Amino acid sequence: MTLAERKSAFIALGKFLSQFKLDNSQQQENVPLNDSFYNDMLALIELSRSHNGWYTDEQVFFALQSWADALTRENLDKWLENYNLNEIESKKVGLILAGNIPLVGFHDFLSVLITGHKALVKTSSNDQHLLPFLAKYLIAVEPKFNNNIIFTEGKLEGFDAVIATGSNNTARYFEYYFKDKPSIIRKNRxxxxxxxxxxxxxxxxxxxxxxxxxxxxxxxxxxxxxxxxxxxxxxxxxxxxxxxxxxxxxxxxxxxxxxxxxxxxxxxxxxxxxxxxxxxxxxxxxxxxxxxxxxxxxxxxxxxxxxxxxxxxxxxxSNQLTDDSIAFGQTQKPGLLDYADNVDTIAFLSKI
The missing domain is CATH 3.40.309.10 (Aldehyde Dehydrogenase; Chain A, domain 2)
Structure with a gap:
């Protein structure tokens, strides 16, 4: 699968997500596979609170719109323009995701797939439904993703590298368990x-x-x-x-x-x-x-x-009191280049 094909699939996903807004969801024309996925997405949003009481309609719609805004051709091109992704050997990357907020692990999922790797995903019990549904849509749009996305409920096995997110306590376990693999281990911040x-x-x-x-x-x-x-x-x-x-x-x-x-x-x-x-x-x-x-x-x-x-x-x-300050009201609107813990995920995935 080429980088252009991978980008196109995520752009289609962005267009799909752009339809879902709090109190104003509306099915649009020219969105791929709407007949098969639109109503199921609405139903999943309605069920989100029963899966996780913190996932209210307002919070889930906000997360979906944030990713709809991010997944445009312009944003993807700008994000990836300074990386060489043409000669990457595909590896299987294990993802251990958090579930504190809706789709909190989507950036790692996107990063693994956009660089041409395979994603072996272990979701949090607090967020087991949203990402698998979006993965299903991606595969329907671009069937070549079918062999690159694997969800597992058990122990991660057969992976070449891992990105794991957890508490400071679980991070110590991750660091020991994954000590022989290239890894990004995220702790409490x-x-x-x-x-x-x-x-x-x-x-x-x-x-x-x-x-x-x-x-x-x-x-x-x-x-x-x-x-x-x-x-x-x-x-x-x-x-x-x-x-x-x-x-x-x-x-x-x-x-x-x-x-x-x-x-x-x-x-x-x-x-x-x-x-x-x-x-x-x-x-x-x-x-x-x-x-x-x-x-x-x-x-x-x-x-x-x-x-x-x-x-x-x-x-x-703050109001620009430090070199890395974020403006008031913008913390929950990160761009694709705003890496968690300031660890460049794409650079890591380019070298494994």
Whole structure:
């Protein structure tokens, strides 16, 4: 299969996904195989919450639209233009995927296939249905993919390299088990935001998207704020009030009640707006429904600290306070070149 054929198949998938929007899904003409797949996709979206209570319609549609936006010819060409993919010997790459947010492992799946390798996929029990359905569509569009996509529920066997995502604890197991194979092993990471007190209300509203999208379950969700001493949290709370409806989702509300109770029983001082708690803490990893914060005196010292802690951090959100800052509201809209953990997956797959 040529690179052009692989690109064309994913472009067709992007067009297929572009039809599915919250409260506005509409079947379009000139989308390949719509008669066979469109209604089944709608049914799968409706069933997603029964498979995983965090996969609400809003979150699943957002993930589908994000990939629809990414899978265009222009984006694929720009992504791959600096790689030489013409002489790659096809290998079987094992993928152990996370399931914290919908289609979180799709970039790895795409990377393996677009480089001409075979994907041996072990999905998370929390996300067992979306990716296999999209793979089925890909194979229908381009039957040559049939021998390049394998899903397994058991132990990975017969692979040449592996990309595995898990917690810090499972990463130690992965590193031992896959020590004799080329690998990318991803661990826990969190995202942080640096505030100065000069942010506009629009900046802070957008920051709410970085905090609440996918209920805060992703590594690109902001879970920690760095603020100057004397920072007025009233301004922050007023801005994020737009996200108040998050408390009406049962699983989120249960986490809010539980984590708030644990904090209070431990006599921690909290800031609270009845759907999010703020707790002063040096850790980057806050529980669902809570964001940690920490005061800083010197911005340059903070930037140096974050450089030393780069292996713990996925994204830094700010108004261009660091060289690698992401704008407010953009953490959950990564491009194809925004590699998880800053590890170039295509470069890795080009050399195995």
């Amino acid at each position: 969190n995202s942080v935001a640096i505030l100065t007190g000069k942010e506009t209300k629009e900046d802070l509203i957008a920051l709410g998207e970085d905090i609440f999208r996918y209920f805060g379950l992703g590594c690109r969700n902001v879970s920690k704020l760095f603020v100057p001493k004397g920072y007025d949290f009233k301004v922050f709370f007023e801005a994020i009030f737009e996200y108040k409806d998050v408390i009406f989702y049962e699983k989120y509300a249960n986490n809010y009640d539980y984590n708030k109770a644990v904090f209070l029983m431990s006599n921690f001082k909290l800031l609270d707006n009845e759907f999010l708690t703020l707790k002063e803490d040096t850790s980057h990893a806050s529980p669902i429904s809570s964001v940690f914060y920490e005061f800083y005196d010197d911005l340059e010292q903070l930037k140096e600290r974050l450089r030393t802690e780069h292996e713990q951090i996925q994204c830094i959100v």
